[in-house]
Amino acid sequence: MTAAALTLNIPADLLPVYTTKKRYINIYGGRGSAKSWGIADFLIIKGYEKTLRILCTREVQNSIKDSVHKLLSDRIEALGLSSFYKITDKNIKGLNGTEFIFKGLYRNVVDIKSTEGISICWCEEAQSISRYSLDVLKPTIRKENSQIIFTYNPDDISAPIHTDFTLTEREDTLKIKMNYSANPFFPTVLQNEMEYDKRVNYEKYLHVWEGECRSISDACVFKGKFQEQTFDTPDDVTLYYGADWGFSVDPIALVRFFIMGNFLYIDYEAGGVGVEIPDTPKLFDQVPGSRDYYITADSARPELISYMNRNGFRIRAAVKGKNSVEEGIEFLKGFEMIYIHTRCKRVLDEFKYYSYKVDKLTGDILPVLVDANNHYIDSLRYGSEKIRRGNKYATVARYTKKG
Numbered sequence: 001m002t003a004a005a006l007t008l009n010i011p012a013d014l015l016p017v018y019t020t021k022k023r024y025i026n027i028y029g030g031r032g033s034a035k036s037w038g039i040a041d042f043l044i045i046k047g048y049e050k051t052l053r054i055l056c057t058r059e060v061q062n063s064i065k066d067s068v069h070k071l072l073s074d075r076i077e078a079l080g081l082s083s084f085y086k087i088t089d090k091n092i093k094g095l096n097g098t099e100f101i102f103k104g105l106y107r108n109v110v111d112i113k114s115t116e117g118i119s120i121c122w123c124e125e126a127q128s129i130s131r132y133s134l135d136v137l138k139p140t141i142r143k144e145n146s147q148i149i150f151t152y153n154p155d156d157i158s159a160p161i162h163t164d165f166t167l168t169e170r171e172d173t174l175k176i177k178m179n180y181s182a183n184p185f186f187p188t189v190l191q192n193e194m195e196y197d198k199r200v201n202y203e204k205y206l207h208v209w210e211g212e213c214r215s216i217s218d219a220c221v222f223k224g225k226f227q228e229q230t231f232d233t234p235d236d237v238t239l240y241y242g243a244d245w246g247f248s249v250d251p252i253a254l255v256r257f258f259i260m261g262n263f264l265y266i267d268y269e270a271g272g273v274g275v276e277i278p279d280t281p282k283l284f285d286q287v288p289g290s291r292d293y294y295i296t297a298d299s300a301r302p303e304l305i306s307y308m309n310r311n312g313f314r315i316r317a318a319v320k321g322k323n324s325v326e327e328g329i330e331f332l333k334g335f336e337m338i339y340i341h342t343r344c345k346r347v348l349d350e351f352k353y354y355s356y357k358v359d360k361l362t363g364d365i366l367p368v369l370v371d372a373n374n375h376y377i378d379s380l381r382y383g384s385e386k387i388r389r390g391n392k393y394a395t396v397a398r399y400t401k402k403g
Contacts (some may be wrong), residue, residue: 008045008079009184009185010038011033011183011184013178014042017149017174022172023146023147024150024165024170024172024174027149027177028151028166029153029178029211030153030208030210030212031208031209032187032190032209034182034183039149039151040075043120043122044075044079047096047098048081048096048098051097052120053099053101053118054098055120056068056102056103057104057112057121057123058126059104060105060106060342062231062232064089066104066230067102068102068124069092073092105133106130109136112136112137118140118141120146122151123137123148124152125151127152129159134160134164154166155207155213156213179209179211180209189274192273199249214352220355221356225332225337225338226340227338227339228341228342228348229341231267231339234258234260237259239258240256240259240383240384241289241290241293241294242296242318243255243295245300245301246273246275246375249274250375251346252272252280252375254283254287255269255287255380256268256269256288259335263335263336264335264339265338266338266339267341268287268343269344269345269346270283271375281308281311290313291312294315294316295313295314295315296383297382298318298378298382325369328384329377331388347377350374350377354370354372356368
């Protein structure tokens with residue numbers, strides 16, 4: 001097989017990546033733009049054409065699962081190059097000597113500095129790269145004609161990558177902004193979510209889908225109370241589950257979380273807009289243990305609770321009651337910090353945008369919660385309801401299926 005024999009579907013916006021000689025390639029924008037998918041294909045093809053040593057990195061990589069290893073593996077198969085690339089649990093190697101290496105930057109300075117002969121470095125989720133890590137990385141990639149590729153969804157306007165390579169005009173940088181409109185394969189499930197955000201919360205739409213930086217205002221309910229983080233779930237913690245069913249165009253949502261000391265950790269989510277009832281069990285199965293623990297769910301859909309229980313789940317209705325929303329939010333705000341796993345993107349979005357009403361005339365923040373961007377947060381409230389009410393064990397006891 002020759003490189004010319006491969007059939008490639010390259011988004012038009014990414015074509016310059018294949019020919020540029022510039023040191024830095026900066027690709028940024030909203031969700032669903034196929035940035036990562038496109039760069040994975042680019043690196044696979046380049047490594048197929050000639051021998052390269054490619055470093056795939058991000059700020060935090062606790063295990064290979066946190067890397068782009070799976071994405072590259074999937075794209076190798078899709079491109080028909082499984083016979084050329086040997087995929088192991090830790091790296092990917094081509095028959096011509098091309099090698100993909102996966103390393104995290106955080107607390108890994110010595111290992112990164114000792115990595116020699118890198119032809120191309122791909123920094124995924126570059127919005128999280130610290131100033132220190134960036135300053136270590138750049139001189140490490142020093143092979144003649146080497147390149148560093150950044151892909152990211154803009155978040156904080158002061159992030160080093162954003163200030164150095166997006167807001168600054170540089171002759172050594174190819175800069176490409178890509179949004180969902182540039183992706184000819186934009187999936188229907190994301191189309192539904194995008195249209196919902198555009199209709200319900202335009203500010204969130206601009207950040208999530210149009211790649212604009214966010215701003216957490218003083219009206220944000222959880223301002224200063226949450227952090228995005230990669231963490232491992234201990235084996236000995238008690239797991240809690242909560243679900244919100246959604247209505248019409250509202251998303252269905254399921255979260256899993258645990259508590260350690262005065263800290264709450266959200267480690268899994270599942271959900272989507274327009275999910276049909278028969279597809280709900282499959283959706284919930286995306287969250288580990290969802291059939292092994294009780295799930296506390298919104299009581300407004302008893303027929304759906306009954307359906308899910310007939311399909312192997314143990315779901316009970318939340319009690320709710322007067323002021324339950326406000327009391328539930330205050331309970332959650334009572335934790336010293338809420339840590340949201342990096343894979344829980346929808347939960348993170350809600351924590352950023354769930355807010356109090358603001359008086360349009362005076363600008364005063366009112367003690368009234370805006371009923372938007374709260375479906376995963378509602379799930380969290382339901383899942384923690386009996387903890388808040390003082391019955392810590394009624395909701396989370398494990399059960400053993402019979403038969």
